[in-house]
Amino acid sequence: MSAPPRVLTVAGSDSGGGAGIQADLKTMLALGVHGMSVVTAVTAQNSLGVQGAWELPVEAVRAQFRSVVDDIGVQAVKTGMLASAELVEAVAELIAATDAPAVVDPVGISKHGDSLLAASALESVRTKLLPAATVATPNLDEVAELAGVHVGSESDLREAAAAVLSYGPRWVLIKGGHLPGEAVDLLTDGSEEHWLRAPRHDNRHTHGTGCTLASAIASQLAKGQSVPQAVAAAKEYVTGAIAAGFALGGGIGPVDHGWALTRGTRGA
Ligand SMILES: Nc1ncnc2c1ncn2[C@@H]1O[C@H](COP(=O)(O)OP(=O)(O)O)[C@@H](O)[C@H]1O
Numbered sequence: 001m002s003a004p005p006r007v008l009t010v011a012g013s014d015s016g017g018g019a020g021i022q023a024d025l026k027t028m029l030a031l032g033v034h035g036m037s038v039v040t041a042v043t044a045q046n047s048l049g050v051q052g053a054w055e056l057p058v059e060a061v062r063a064q065f066r067s068v069v070d071d072i073g074v075q076a077v078k079t080g081m082l083a084s085a086e087l088v089e090a091v092a093e094l095i096a097a098t099d100a101p102a103v104v105d106p107v108g109i110s111k112h113g114d115s116l117l118a119a120s121a122l123e124s125v126r127t128k129l130l131p132a133a134t135v136a137t138p139n140l141d142e143v144a145e146l147a148g149v150h151v152g153s154e155s156d157l158r159e160a161a162a163a164v165l166s167y168g169p170r171w172v173l174i175k176g177g178h179l180p181g182e183a184v185d186l187l188t189d190g191s192e193e194h195w196l197r198a199p200r201h202d203n204r205h206t207h208g209t210g211c212t213l214a215s216a217i218a219s220q221l222a223k224g225q226s227v228p229q230a231v232a233a234a235k236e237y238v239t240g241a242i243a244a245g246f247a248l249g250g251g252i253g254p255v256d257h258g259w260a261l262t263r264g265t266r267g268a
């Protein structure tokens with residue numbers, strides 16, 4: 001039997017299982033690829049927020065990456081929480097030297113407002129990490145932090161995309177999830193433009209949306225899809241996961257990574 005496509009996530013651990021490494025690996029399983037991980041940081045996290053975060057040494061991150069890439073090989077890489085300038089720079093160097101496409105989710109703060117990236121790392125994200133990205137997937141807070149563009153409505157998304165593209169990713173997907181109304185995102189490489197639209201689901205249990213979308217894009221790229229195809233398929237997947245998001249703990253519950261596998265059977 002032939003091996004499935006292999007996808008590597010380089011991200012932080014979310015003990016609550018809704019975002020980070022855990023979201024990425026569940027997404028990869030749901031989308032039929034073999035998921036692998038490089039842990040960059042460990043968070044103590046639940047539906048109420050982030051109670052603690054600890055970075056791994058750069059050496060441990062490099063060693064995990066080499067172990068996976070040099071033996072098993074990867075068809076796509078996804079990056080998430082990188083915590084510090086040192087980790088951002090090390091990971092940027094590793095992915096730039098790898099042939100596989102890289103989906104860079106420049107994670108800054110969690111939905112609860114907890115910081116997952118040191119302010120001192122922003123310049124390394126701009127100058128080292130974004131240029132190594134095949135697709136960068138900032139949300140609106142990250143666009144404001146990285147590029148100084150404040151998006152107040154859909155009509156600002158083009159300006160935001162141009163600003164992020166100026167740092168060098170091949171494609172950018174600006175996620176408009178924090179805007180009111182339809183959930184609209186803009187994918188562009190500076191010449192092609194793809195608008196992705198989905199109905200907004202009035203569900204507060206949306207923890208992990210960004211991680212889930214980025215790892216779904218990486219999974220589809222690993223299967224050989226083009227960037228626009230991969231992003232369209234990933235948008236459909238994350239929209240289903242948001243619609244099925246469920247309550248856990250006392251705060252914001254996770255999206256349902258397994259929605260397409262377990263449709264109608266959860267809780268049965
Ligand atoms: N309530 C919602 N209903 C439908 N789609 C949503 C909703 N909230 C976010 N999205 C979509 O989820 C994806 C992730 O976006 P977003 O939540 O902005 O990312 P992040 O988790 O990085 O803040 C985007 O495709 C966005 O349009």
Ligand SMILES: Cc1ncc(COP(=O)(O)OP(=O)(O)O)c(N)n1
Pocket residue numbers: 011012013014019020021043045080081107109110111112116206207208209210211212
């Ligand atoms: C360990 C870890 N990594 C990333 C995030 C942010 O995840 P995201 O998908 O953007 O979801 P929200 O936290 O915004 O719901 C995280 N929380 N933890």
